[in-house]
Amino acid sequence: MAVGIEIRRATHDDYEGVAAFTETLWQDRGGDYIPEIYHDWLEDEDESHKKTFVADAGDAIAGIVQAVLVSPDEAWFQGMRVNPDYQRQGLSGRLNDACFEWAREQGATVGRIMIFSWNAASLGAARTSGFEPTTEFRMAHPKPDPNASGPDPVSNDPAAAWRYWTHSDAHEHLRGLGLAPEETWAMRELTREDFLAFADDRDDDTAVFSVERDGNGVGAAYRVRSYERENDDGETETWAEYGVSAWDDIDAARSLLAALSRDAAALDADRARVLIPETTAVVSDASYAGVSIAEEPDFVLSVALGDGE
Numbered sequence: 001m002a003v004g005i006e007i008r009r010a011t012h013d014d015y016e017g018v019a020a021f022t023e024t025l026w027q028d029r030g031g032d033y034i035p036e037i038y039h040d041w042l043e044d045e046d047e048s049h050k051k052t053f054v055a056d057a058g059d060a061i062a063g064i065v066q067a068v069l070v071s072p073d074e075a076w077f078q079g080m081r082v083n084p085d086y087q088r089q090g091l092s093g094r095l096n097d098a099c100f101e102w103a104r105e106q107g108a109t110v111g112r113i114m115i116f117s118w119n120a121a122s123l124g125a126a127r128t129s130g131f132e133p134t135t136e137f138r139m140a141h142p143k144p145d146p147n148a149s150g151p152d153p154v155s156n157d158p159a160a161a162w163r164y165w166t167h168s169d170a171h172e173h174l175r176g177l178g179l180a181p182e183e184t185w186a187m188r189e190l191t192r193e194d195f196l197a198f199a200d201d202r203d204d205d206t207a208v209f210s211v212e213r214d215g216n217g218v219g220a221a222y223r224v225r226s227y228e229r230e231n232d233d234g235e236t237e238t239w240a241e242y243g244v245s246a247w248d249d250i251d252a253a254r255s256l257l258a259a260l261s262r263d264a265a266a267l268d269a270d271r272a273r274v275l276i277p278e279t280t281a282v283v284s285d286a287s288y289a290g291v292s293i294a295e296e297p298d299f300v301l302s303v304a305l306g307d308g309e
Helices: 012-022 034-041 091-105 120-128 158-166 169-173 192-199 250-266 280-288
Strands: 006-009 050-056 061-071 074-082 110-116 132-141 177-179 187-189 207-213 216-230 236-247 271-277 298-304
Touching (some): 012 050, 091 110, 091 120, 158 192
Parallel strands (some): 236 271
């Protein structure tokens, strides 16, 4: 156990200490994103829905993590990093405990994290801290195309999309989770009200898709956001992001993914991505439908927060 290391709220003044150890992480996988987004990522003093913690070793920042409330009783924990010079001293556990305590105070009864499947060290640390396996997903990347087509009609009916989603194999596999509108790269349980909000034509940033065949739903998805980001060449690209997808068979997959391609093109998006369940059937369906898929899945783990006793 590290002695003399304080777990406290992160500040903008901590940037240099955080960047000093995160800039060299995962260089073989494109590097860590935290140094690039730190100041925007950090909460303001008057924000109460999230809190960022650092492990302060005095002359260095030994670790960092952020907790975010994504629904009245669901917390999302992200950005866990431990300075290599301070590893194996129990810091990830102490940082997690700080998140758990904060989340309980906000009324959360469950906390979740996402870990890249290749990050074996983080997976082991998460299990040590009490997280249990929940689900796994992968991103598929339909190409924006105004002329994409599929065999089944696709509507924007939120009631039909919600009904299909709640009865789908994808819903069971993903434990009802989809990308959260409140926070990028976070997941929470989806509700009927979410689908109604996503379909609201007053919000141009979201949309709902329902694949129908012979009067029955055979697929569903929603667009959670669009945004701009800088690519590796320093150019700004527009992305369309779809929070979950579900379908019955390959024809439904083709129809739904084509609808997302058309939608992304209508947004003038350069790139698009959609969350798909990590199952052999779904991943191979997406590939069979001609859509590129991420090389590796991501894992979601959960911890029951309870009353802390």
